[in-house]
Amino acid sequence: MTRHLYRIAAALLLTAPTQALSQASVPEVMDGATIRETVAGNTTIGTFADRALSYVVFVAEDGRLIGRLDDGTRERIELGRWSIHGDRLVGEWDNLKEGEPDAFEYRIVGENVHAYGQDGMLDRIQFFVDGDPYGLQAIADGVEPEPEIRATVERWISLWNAGPAPIDAARFADYADLFAPGEGYLAVDDFTGEVLTLRGYPEYAETWAPVMEAFTSWSIERVGEIDVDLSGDTAVTFFRFRGEGILTDGASVGGMTYATLVLRREADGWRIVHEHLTGAEE
Structure with a gap:
């Protein structure tokens, strides 16, 4: 609570x-x-x-x-x-x-x-x-919360840093504990030229799993550090990552993305409540 x-x-x-x-x-x-x-x-x-x-x-x-x-x-x-x-x-x-x-x-x-x-x-x-x-x-006891916040962000990166492994419904299920339950999670993703607004992690997973079926490989790599702005039970994190993938027709795609993840402290740890992705210049 x-x-x-x-x-x-x-x-x-x-x-x-x-x-x-x-x-x-x-x-x-x-x-x-x-x-x-x-x-x-x-x-x-x-x-x-x-x-x-x-x-x-x-x-x-x-x-x-x-x-x-x-x-x-x-x-x-x-x-x-x-x-x-x-x-x-x-x-x-x-x-x-x-x-x-x-x-x-x-x-x-x-x-x-x-x-x-x-x-x-x-x-x-x-x-x-x-x-x-x-x-x-x-x-x-003076425990610093930022290491746990950064670790949560790194797990989000791991979700998308799959390489040749499929990013499918099973993979999304494995990472469900990262996100606020129910409709407590909101994603606004705008790195493909089309803005997607998704409410709740189930809708997020159900939307992205079919999209990722067009890839035989997809990986992301963080560029630079994760900035953390902490206020009470809320943390706003900022970072950039480069994504690279191979489509089923053999074409390569890639680009840089700005990411903002908002996390909230729950009884059992930090959970992601908001995601905002947008394309960035190289």
């Missing part, structure tokens, strides 16, 4: 759990052991009850809190610590509330786990998902 999806999740939490609160006369209060089992090593997604600030927080088993907060205008990463005292979770952030700890009672409301302050008032509407799907631990 990306930034946009957790905003949607937070918006839903503002309505559905509130209804659940009004319907549930006695929410189940969690004891300390149950809180620990629920939160340790998992990620909470939620929003504050009194202000428009949504968040995802990885609750690391080693006692760290790694949060990504979003107030609608910008995101930021915050670090802190957590512990269980009695039947309450205590959280303490480096740069929030001047580092003062907060203790929360957790109550099960429907399928969600809400946090109540020491005054007994609802503080946070939230739920938990398994593990660290947003890679927050890697961000906190």
Whole structure:
């Protein structure tokens, strides 16, 4: 789930759990052991009850809190610590509330786990998902995302750098994990003189596989470096490549192409969401 999806999740939490609160006369209060089992090593997604600030927080088993907060205008990463005292979770952030700890009672409301302050008032509407799907631990540990982004781009190049191997439906299926699922992928390809606008990887594969049947060989080679412009969960990459192929009638074709690939960070890695190819001068 990306930034946009957790905003949607937070918006839903503002309505559905509130209804659940009004319907549930006695929410189940969690004891300390149950809180620990629920939160340790998992990620909470939620929003504050009194202000428009949504968040995802990885609750690391080693006692760290790694949060990504979003107030609608910008995101930021915050670090802190957590512990269980009695039947309450205590959280303490480096740069929030001047580092003062907060203790929360957790109550099960429907399928969600809400946090109540020491005054007994609802503080946070939230739920938990398994593990660290947003890679927050890697961000906190200072892992540089560009190598993974470049590796994803190189795999895209490998898809088209087939040589005498056929670029057919089976080959496209082998590379499907590179691309955003469903209609989350858009390609605008303009390197043959005809602009193709393709929505979704299945349409992309179904369009290009028959075209490539006219070739007995097709290869591409990157020219120069891959430029990466990274902003949060989105990366825009730019590069050039030379393509060369042999048609079934024996004719040789080739040329230079500008490529722009836009990638988005998903729970399990970077996925290509947009491709734009256009002819380039030699």
